[in-house]
Amino acid sequence: MPDAVRKHRPSQLDQIPDRDSEETAEWRASLDAVAAAAGPHRAAYLMRRTLEAAADSGGIALPSLLETEYINTIPTSAEPAYPGDEAMEARITAWNRWNAAAMVTRGSRQGLGGHIATFASAAWLYETGFQHFFRGKEGSGSGDQLYLQGHASPGIYARAFLDGRLTEAHLDRFRQEAGGDGLPSYPHPRRLPWLWEFPTVSMGLGPLSAIYQARFNRYLEHRGIKDTSDSHVWAFLGDGEMDEPESTAALALAGREGLDNLTFVINCNLQRLDGPVRPNFKIVQELEAQFRAAGWNVIKSLWGAAWDEVLALDTDGALLQRLRETPDAQFQTYATRDAGYVREHFFGANPSLRPIGARLDDAKITELFRASRGGHEPRKVYAAYRAAVDHKGAPTVILAQTVKGWTLGEGFESRNANHQMKKLTGAQFRAMRDLLELPIPDSALDADVVPYWHPGENSPEVRYLRERRAALGGPAPARKVVAKPLPQPADKAFKALEKGSGSQEIATTMAFVRLVKDLMREKETGRRWVPIVPDEARTFGMESLFPSAGLYSPKGQTYDPVDRDQLLYYKEAKDGQILNEGITEAGSLADFTAAATAYATHGEPMIPFYIFYSMFGWQRTADQFWALADQLGRGFVIGATAGKTTMTGEGLQHADGHSHLTASTNPAAISYDPAFAYEVAVIVREGLRRMYGPGRDGEDQDVFYYLTVYNEPKVQPAMPEGVEEGIIKGLYRYRQAEAPAAGAPRLQLLASGTAIHWALDAQKLLAQDWGVAADVWSAPSWTELRREALECDAARLRGEERVPYVTRALEGAPGPVVAVSDWMRAVPDQIAPWVEQDWTSVGTDGFGLSDTRAAARRHFGVDPESVTVQALAALARRGDIEPAKVKEAAERYGL
Numbered sequence: 001m002p003d004a005v006r007k008h009r010p011s012q013l014d015q016i017p018d019r020d021s022e023e024t025a026e027w028r029a030s031l032d033a034v035a036a037a038a039g040p041h042r043a044a045y046l047m048r049r050t051l052e053a054a055a056d057s058g059g060i061a062l063p064s065l066l067e068t069e070y071i072n073t074i075p076t077s078a079e080p081a082y083p084g085d086e087a088m089e090a091r092i093t094a095w096n097r098w099n100a101a102a103m104v105t106r107g108s109r110q111g112l113g114g115h116i117a118t119f120a121s122a123a124w125l126y127e128t129g130f131q132h133f134f135r136g137k138e139g140s141g142s143g144d145q146l147y148l149q150g151h152a153s154p155g156i157y158a159r160a161f162l163d164g165r166l167t168e169a170h171l172d173r174f175r176q177e178a179g180g181d182g183l184p185s186y187p188h189p190r191r192l193p194w195l196w197e198f199p200t201v202s203m204g205l206g207p208l209s210a211i212y213q214a215r216f217n218r219y220l221e222h223r224g225i226k227d228t229s230d231s232h233v234w235a236f237l238g239d240g241e242m243d244e245p246e247s248t249a250a251l252a253l254a255g256r257e258g259l260d261n262l263t264f265v266i267n268c269n270l271q272r273l274d275g276p277v278r279p280n281f282k283i284v285q286e287l288e289a290q291f292r293a294a295g296w297n298v299i300k301s302l303w304g305a306a307w308d309e310v311l312a313l314d315t316d317g318a319l320l321q322r323l324r325e326t327p328d329a330q331f332q333t334y335a336t337r338d339a340g341y342v343r344e345h346f347f348g349a350n351p352s353l354r355p356i357g358a359r360l361d362d363a364k365i366t367e368l369f370r371a372s373r374g375g376h377e378p379r380k381v382y383a384a385y386r387a388a389v390d391h392k393g394a395p396t397v398i399l400a401q402t403v404k405g406w407t408l409g410e411g412f413e414s415r416n417a418n419h420q421m422k423k424l425t426g427a428q429f430r431a432m433r434d435l436l437e438l439p440i441p442d443s444a445l446d447a448d449v450v451p452y453w454h455p456g457e458n459s460p461e462v463r464y465l466r467e468r469r470a471a472l473g474g475p476a477p478a479r480k481v482v483a484k485p486l487p488q489p490a491d492k493a494f495k496a497l498e499k500g501s502g503s504q505e506i507a508t509t510m511a512f513v514r515l516v517k518d519l520m521r522e523k524e525t526g527r528r529w530v531p532i533v534p535d536e537a538r539t540f541g542m543e544s545l546f547p548s549a550g551l552y553s554p555k556g557q558t559y560d561p562v563d564r565d566q567l568l569y570y571k572e573a574k575d576g577q578i579l580n581e582g583i584t585e586a587g588s589l590a591d592f593t594a595a596a597t598a599y600a601t602h603g604e605p606m607i608p609f610y611i612f613y614s615m616f617g618w619q620r621t622a623d624q625f626w627a628l629a630d631q632l633g634r635g636f637v638i639g640a641t642a643g644k645t646t647m648t649g650e651g652l653q654h655a656d657g658h659s660h661l662t663a664s665t666n667p668a669a670i671s672y673d674p675a676f677a678y679e680v681a682v683i684v685r686e687g688l689r690r691m692y693g694p695g696r697d698g699e700d701q702d703v704f705y706y707l708t709v710y711n712e713p714k715v716q717p718a719m720p721e722g723v724e725e726g727i728i729k730g731l732y733r734y735r736q737a738e739a740p741a742a743g744a745p746r747l748q749l750l751a752s753g754t755a756i757h758w759a760l761d762a763q764k765l766l767a768q769d770w771g772v773a774a775d776v777w778s779a780p781s782w783t784e785l786r787r788e789a790l791e792c793d794a795a796r797l798r799g800e801e802r803v804p805y806v807t808r809a810l811e812g813a814p815g816p817v818v819a820v821s822d823w824m825r826a827v828p829d830q831i832a833p834w835v836e837q838d839w840t841s842v843g844t845d846g847f848g849l850s851d852t853r854a855a856a857r858r859h860f861g862v863d864p865e866s867v868t869v870q871a872l873a874a875l876a877r878r879g880d881i882e883p884a885k886v887k888e889a890a891e892r893y894g895l
Helices: 021-038 040-057 086-110 117-132 150-162 205-222 251-256 283-293 305-311 318-325 328-334 339-345 354-359 362-371 378-390 426-436 460-471 492-498 508-519 545-549 585-596 618-630 659-664 677-692 724-729 755-770 782-797 805-810 828-834 853-860 864-878 884-892
Strands: 145-147 233-238 262-268 297-301 396-401 529-533 607-613 636-640 669-672 704-708 732-735 746-751 773-778 817-820 839-842
Touching: 021 040, 040 318, 086 117, 086 150, 086 378, 086 426, 086 460, 117 150, 117 233, 117 262, 117 378, 117 460, 145 205, 150 460, 205 233, 205 251, 205 262, 205 585, 205 618, 262 283, 262 378, 283 297, 283 396, 297 378, 305 362, 328 339, 339 362, 378 396, 492 508, 492 677, 508 529, 508 545, 508 607, 508 636, 508 677, 529 585, 585 607, 585 618, 618 659, 659 669, 659 704, 659 782, 669 677, 669 782, 677 704, 677 724, 724 732, 724 782, 724 805, 732 755, 746 755, 746 864, 755 773, 755 817, 755 864, 755 884, 782 805, 782 828, 805 828, 817 828, 817 864, 828 839, 839 864, 853 864, 864 884
Parallel strands: 145 233, 233 262, 262 396, 297 396, 529 607, 607 636, 636 704, 669 704, 746 773, 746 817, 817 839
Antiparallel strands: 732 773
């Protein structure tokens, strides 16, 4: 660019005095001279070398480049010595490739399918880790945490078959779980809890969860609960998976907190489910820029050793430029075409490259573009892993390039459709056997069903595999539960809520926070509570926890907080107990999952409670809640400021009337909508007993509790006698009608949460204005009532006589039933089939709106007057009162 043009271009550095403009001009002139004499590639090379020298000097601080050349980060000359027996490990990997393909192919006879191509591309990425890096769980440590790519599960099963943890019968039950002994399609801890530790196949959740798992490992260490310094988190991901927003949502957190106990391994086979990941672009370069910008250490392992001699011929940078400019879809095509095509379209595209292409024979060109990828060579993979675990101060991502479907033959390799291809033909298996040099005779392949093959329990391969795993701490992957039950807290904290609030008005949100604050003071279990909040602690009245429990920060507090002179100041600490994640429900729930499963991952039972705006919890992250259930997480989930009408002024997007419906679809979620503080106390105490106590026969401890609490201050009554069972089961009579007159119309009002107060007011109106006697029932859990009723229905089909609790509780109660809540009518309607009385429900269907509570409740028809009219209408339908009274009531109350 001419100086006359260049000097007028604004620069960020114009704001800083140039102490020697003549020297600056000389540097620029030198760069121009190199570019003119030797070309721009040489100039760029010199600049890169200069930047590297600056970084190595230690005293020159420069921003790093976001992209590097499209070649390996670690040169072959810098690779460490390989510590294993490569030939032996190649045979082990070959057996695993074979059995993975055989398992899926055999399963395809049942129409079950499976995925072959993913593991075929990533086999060395896994095997190198299993042989040399992944720590097991034997001993006192936690081992490493492995987030394994879901579509690669056949290869993991094949390895477990080789090491003796699975049999041929197991493999033949792949994707056939109904009998109870099958293998789940993907990593599902709930379905195979001794093997799988983390569910990963809901794409995007694996990388997000892995980051927060690594962060939680540090949290446990900094709080003195467990030394996790030897635990490393490995997340195996696909390049296509990185399109999911959750995949990259927390990269900055990992970089900011320097999580060098975390490594992402991204299998860049350049393909997603339907075709190329970035047909016209380069996914590796895009990911490198993303991760570098977030503060990660990036290692690219793209090419095999065969490329070394070719790169050595690139004296003018033309080859680097061609590699950089070739889009991914074209590389995919090169992997499937003959040498002549590659010679013409790759080397022939640049006159400087034609001499290089001419020096390579067809076999060499085919090797370069079909086979020689960094992810297929154990020495390259080992070098990348070694550099990752040795790197300090930042997390590492390894971008390993592979061919999808590698070793499965030309019909699979790099084909757009290979993700949907579920089986190999007999001819393809023979070709695979020959390529892998497996000692399987032709006679074994003549049958209709391809055989599994095992070298034998005492074979050198199996002995080597087991010796390597023994040296690394036992089998992997593996899930192991060694945690002991926690002692139950003293009754004191619960009694405080059970005795009521006297004349003081408090919301159930505040009641829960007070309870947990007291429980966190418990000597035995207090430090195991993990409060998690997405930047709304003050909304929920939790600021009182700031100075006492502290907010976790790996850096501690490096500043003077603006409110330091106040009692409830903002206190961060390295051993802080509260995880305040900022505005991220996804991150907060990932935190919760790590804490909720620490009893298995680390043998340390933790008691997380994740509190959030009710509207923004389940709605945003229902998929993560499903993964939490799959991972067998335990803890308390709190939907605060719940309901559709208790949030005054916030409007449509803050008004939750449906989260209990979403929660009801999750079998592990034990859901409650408590009306009073004492109900909160009873539910939390029961949750602690069930999840963290010794357990009872037939009781599933692998559940989590979902409580919705409200921000509406009310006087909290004392707990009536004998209601604990009803609270836990989901229904009890709270207040009977007072001495009804003989022949007075009767009915039953059922309510949950804040709606109990509307029902109690309606009870008075019905008695005073219309001579109707109504009993008021509290229904802390519509969902648990329904689930118990469904269990009774199933039992009756087995010949057992079981009557649902809700039916028994309401048996003989006179009149119709009217159910009311601050939720959609479908929430209480869950129990209607098991209620023998005439059923009516009222609720808050539709979008929320901004207004006062009274106006919003009148709008939805759930205020006391509206409930009264609905109750009269239910009586009129039965003929218990004159229909005219319904119209009269509506006019009286202005409805």
